[in-house]
Amino acid sequence: MSEKNQNVGVYICYCGGNISDHVDVEEVRNRVEKMPGVAVARTEMFMCSDPGQEMIIEDLKSGKIDRVVVASCAPSLHETTFRDAIKRAGSNPFIYEHANIREQVSWVHHGDTATDKASVLIASATAKAKLLKPLEPIRVEAKKHTTIIGGGVAGIKTALDIAQKGIEVTLIEKSPVLGGQLNNLDRLAPFGEKASDILQELLDQILNHKGITIHTDCKIEDVTGYVGNFSLDIVTKPDNNNINKKITIDTGAIVMATGSVSYIPFDGEYGFGRHKEVITLKDLIHILKENKSSGTALEVNGKRIKNMVMIHCVGSRQIPGIHHPKENGQLNEYCSRTCCAAMLNASNQIRANFPETGIYEMYRDIRTYGRGQEELYNQASKNKVVFMRYDADAQPEITLGSSSDYPLLVKIKDSLTFNEQMEVPADLVVLATGIEPDDVSDLASMMKLPIGTDKFLLEVHPKLRPVEFPITGVFLAGTCQAPMDVGEACNAAGAAAVKASALLSKGYIELDPFVAQVDMDKCQGHGACVEACLKEGALELTEVNIEGKIHKKARVTAAMCLGCGACAAVCPEKAIDINGWALKQYEDMVDAIVSDGFAA
């Protein structure tokens, strides 16, 4: 394909003033029209509108143009819009290039400089467009099978939702039982369902589902492959005959639902570990769950509790310089979100069933953010729970009390009592320990999954792509991502299930074709590209028989290639290049930018 014959159509958008208030769009059009290779140059109030798209389609259909450049907003917004328009015109969608003259021009420059920069960016895009080749999306066969890692509520719900779509599921759980943290909970905030009832309902469904295979008590040894074709090696715990079973699972997609653990206070944090009367919220929930007796006061270890103090935000919302970091320097600066409602829920249960047990809740902020949660706070107020508020830099102190009735004394500077120092006698102190992600750093590094500074697994985008990893075909759900309550974990599970099902539904997956391609004639088999490659398995040296002689040649596994170009940068023969982003295209873009003619 000779580049001289390329007819580029350039379409410049006003963006209803967003661009045209600062860029003289008609002047840009006049300049662009004269650029080499440009067949037509047009403007429109909104290029993304139907008339704008029709204009492009018509020019393509009439044969006036065979390459398209749209100069408008950021490509993240409308690149696919225009690629789709080109498809509708019956052309290959990869003959398209985008020039961002809004975010990169009109929103940051004004007057002549804006007009000049817009002209230069379009000149550069046009230079690149002339070298664009029609490309085909990479088609990868995909196994209709999903593997869920983690058998808590998020994992179980994801498994059920995917299996319902007729896709086979394998659920892997490291502990001997399914259910995760649901096993540790009692009545769930804010509506009071029994965690055990919910778990039983889910177990009944999952254990009877023919499309779901469950492996408990096992460990993941290795994860390899790519979207549609992952492979997991797992090992089960030794059985009665001391034999570990090794199992390989071939799967099309993976969902991380590795969950969380409850924060464990350090020795001495609010007297934890030093006074037996100081327990965690998890302990209290366990006590409430096991408590079968009804009486006028809650009994803990055979002792009637007359006054309990509940301290919020333990192990959450930690502040550098104030809180005590862990040995590895980690501070949990996030809010664990679930503890406020869980504490109030427990308080209400206690006050309703054991009226002679008084409760003081000491908080920094009450964050009853969700449906039905503020009602828990109102209920607690009605139940005569006393609220006291402390500042982060003046945490309550737990000391030994002077009376045998109340072994502990909690000192607090209460900002609701005008910052006066108060001393509250207590025979039980409950710490609202927050949520920490389960440590899956080994697995994450094996699978190259990103982890945030808060140690939770990190999605691609918190709002627009909340259940996906940057590794195509790997998803996440539940509290491995962020603190969530059971309902929220199920929401995330449903979303991840839909994403995984949609990905695998066709039996094949189409990927962007912007990957490395080897010129077999030029390749001398140096192997520099293989060394430079960032993605294990994407590039390898293979032996090829050419006319009876064995030659070493680089081979790309397109489905794994990240399209980063590290290989193209190191090849001494220039025998490897990236489709859609070739070196020559970059050179022409740079030439267009530095040439004098286009700006003014």
Add this chain to the structure above:
Amino acid sequence: MSLVNLDFAEELKEYSGDTALECFNCGTCAAICPLVNDNFPRRMIRYIQVGAREKILENSDELWRCLHCGLCTHTCPREADPGEIILGLKRFVLANWRKS
């Protein structure tokens, strides 16, 4: 520093209604009160809530500045009835004055 008296609510029942725990510390009563005293009557109600019995006795002179105009009770969004609480506290203070 004041030690919370956990039995105070019980003790106070003899002198006053138990609406103090309805209060959620909004401060409307203190804002509407024609007296210029700092946080009156809100502070007194808070003392009842937490059980700061001694603080009430220490600051009892404040109670006798109250004009019983009823504005606080009229504006209270929680129907905690601050005016009635102040009357109750007066009865409590009279009964316990200089006893300890």
